[in-house]
Amino acid sequence: xxxxxxxxxxxxxxxxxxxxxxxxxxxxxxxxxxxxxxxxxxxxxxxxxxxxxxxxxxxxxxxxxxxxxxxxxxxxxxxxxxxxxxxxxxxxxxxxxxxxxxxxxxxxxxxxxxxxxxxxxxxxxxxxxxxxxxxxxxxxxxxxxxxxxx
Amino acid sequence: xxxxxxxxxxxxxxxxxxxxxxxxxxxxxxxxxxxxxxxxxxxxxxxxxxxxxxxxxxxxxxxxxxxxxxxxxxxxxxxxxxxxxxxxxxxxxxxxxxxxxxxxxxxxxxxxxxxxxxxxxxxxxx
Amino acid sequence: xxxxxxxxxxxxxxxxxxxxxxxxxxxxxxxxxxxxxxxxxxxxxxxxxxxxxxxxxxxxxxxxxxxxxxxxxxxxxxxxxxxxxxxxxxxxxxxxxxxxxx
Numbered sequence: 001x002x003x004x005x006x007x008x009x010x011x012x013x014x015x016x017x018x019x020x021x022x023x024x025x026x027x028x029x030x031x032x033x034x035x036x037x038x039x040x041x042x043x044x045x046x047x048x049x050x051x052x053x054x055x056x057x058x059x060x061x062x063x064x065x066x067x068x069x070x071x072x073x074x075x076x077x078x079x080x081x082x083x084x085x086x087x088x089x090x091x092x093x094x095x096x097x098x099x100x101x102x103x104x105x106x107x108x109x110x111x112x113x114x115x116x117x118x119x120x121x122x123x124x125x126x127x128x129x130x131x132x133x134x135x136x137x138x139x140x141x142x143x144x145x146x147x148x149x150x
Numbered sequence: 151x152x153x154x155x156x157x158x159x160x161x162x163x164x165x166x167x168x169x170x171x172x173x174x175x176x177x178x179x180x181x182x183x184x185x186x187x188x189x190x191x192x193x194x195x196x197x198x199x200x201x202x203x204x205x206x207x208x209x210x211x212x213x214x215x216x217x218x219x220x221x222x223x224x225x226x227x228x229x230x231x232x233x234x235x236x237x238x239x240x241x242x243x244x245x246x247x248x249x250x251x252x253x254x255x256x257x258x259x260x261x262x263x264x265x266x267x268x269x270x271x272x273x274x275x276x
Numbered sequence: 277x278x279x280x281x282x283x284x285x286x287x288x289x290x291x292x293x294x295x296x297x298x299x300x301x302x303x304x305x306x307x308x309x310x311x312x313x314x315x316x317x318x319x320x321x322x323x324x325x326x327x328x329x330x331x332x333x334x335x336x337x338x339x340x341x342x343x344x345x346x347x348x349x350x351x352x353x354x355x356x357x358x359x360x361x362x363x364x365x366x367x368x369x370x371x372x373x374x375x376x377x378x
Binding site for chain 3: 002003142145146148149
């Protein structure tokens with residue numbers, strides 16, 4: 001809770017969006033990974049990962065103020081509360097030549113949809129840019145404040 | 151002897167409001183992808199604070215309005231949500247950001263001007 | 277000819293300030309000026325303390341707005357200047373009187 005409140009908020013958002021982009025790039029890199037994890041001696045394909053955003057709670061003082069009705073705390077940004085694995089079923093592709101094909105010749109492919117990942121990436125990228133704009137605005141406002149009386 | 155006119159007090163209040171608005175806009179834009187996040191906004195509560203004075207019977211009791219803030223942060227009412235429960239309107243927030251920045255700069259300019267002219271008068275034009 | 281009746285006119289346009297004008301004595305003016313100086317010094321003290329408190333909070337990274345700190349420090353500085361000028365005038369007036377040959 002300092003003068004850099006809004007800058008800290010924006011910084012947390014930049015970190016969160018960057019983590020989201022990292023997860024998306026991990027998904028894109030593993031779009032064909034049939035051997036993701038060893039489960040019960042069997043190879044399981046890569047499971048698509050997703051980030052879950054959560055608003056960062058303020059301090060105790062801010063909650064107390066909110067309860068007293070004198071809330072003047074905007075909040076402290078956003079954080080990634082967890083990275084979950086997508087439980088949608090794997091795509092079955094007919095490929096008998098593949099070393100990972102089962103007895104019917106089907107291979108389980110990761111449940112990553114490249115198109116969806118690209119759209120997600122664009123959204124994350126736009127959010128990141130918007131937050132950079134906010135950061136610049138906050139910074140210029142603070143610099144202007146230092147000019148009072150000069 | 152009151153050196154500082156009402157205008158300066160008004161400007162101060164406006165600057166505090168603009169500061170608060172900036173924090174809220176930053177929070178809203180930071181949470182544009184958070185599911186079930188409701189967009190926040192800043193409101194004035196000067197007419198409300200006079201009605202809400204606690205009857206303090208013990209010196210250890212906290213009064214209701216100790217922070218002396220005349221603005222509160224509330225969730226925006228009547229907002230539309232997207233399918234993940236998020237009610238942040240990105241375009242509105244970005245335009246609010248631009249508007250607020252200009253508003254804040256104007257206020258700082260004005261109060262700085264008032265202070266300089268006050269200094270000038272006190273110095274007697276030397 | 278009837279004597280002119282002023283009562284109607286005076287009721288329509290009542291005379292204000294019919295009392296004698298307030299004559300302030302020299303002693304009264306001095307007292308007012310001295311109270312100005314004292315008031316000034318008190319307000320400087322208050323303004324400087326406020327500004328110091330906010331600057332402390334800023335330095336320690338506590339919950340304060342930069343604009344509040346800047347405005348408080350500017351107010352303290354202006355109040356200080358005003359008090360200095362009042363002090364200068366008081367000293368000048370004293371010196372002027374001392375210069376008078378008896």
